[in-house]
Amino acid sequence: MNFITDLLLSLSGLIRPHLTFISSALVATLLVIYGNDVNRAVWTLIRRAHFIVRTLVFILLCAIGYGLIAVYLVPVISNLLLMAGSVWLGIVVVVVFVLVGWLAERHSRRG
Template identity: 35%
Template sequence: MVELLASLTRALAPYFSEMSLMLVATLLVVFGDLINGYVKHILSPCHFILRVSLFVLLCAFGYGAMTLYGAPLVLHIIKFFPGYLQGLIFVSAFLAIGVFAERRRYI
């Protein structure tokens, strides 16, 4: 079993940087509406121009920064796990996000 997991990790290892970027982007897509709703709620008492400006900053720079700095952080966290489990953790993370997103859609 360990050898099977190790072969999965070896097959995916060249793509870990891209996969961590994909994981962060997927999380932002799934939770983006919640983030936007929270920011909208916080900014609701502010003037229209300030609300629009801050929302544009959040979308342009906030999500960009979360993606840019979140992907290396995800990769760094996954590298803490034993080598033979790293591929399985990536695959499991994508499956978990997919299941969560599908269930959240119906709530």
């Protein structure tokens, strides 16, 4: 049992210094997976608006909306991952990446 705990602690120790980059990768991947769905939903809401309004809305959505999501969600994801604790952090990160990969695969088959 001690060997497994040491192994998990080592994995978590390798991952911890890169947690900000890992969180950024997770947020960016989720934005790529679901961004088109968000864009489509916004387009449905504003499709009858004037060209200038549609353009401004999409500039705000893409430049400011997605940017703010990325900036503010990365620390939240980092903190959520840290809640796993020193022993389980590595396993949780691996499982989350597998889950995101599964979501991407499922989403790509859908449409």
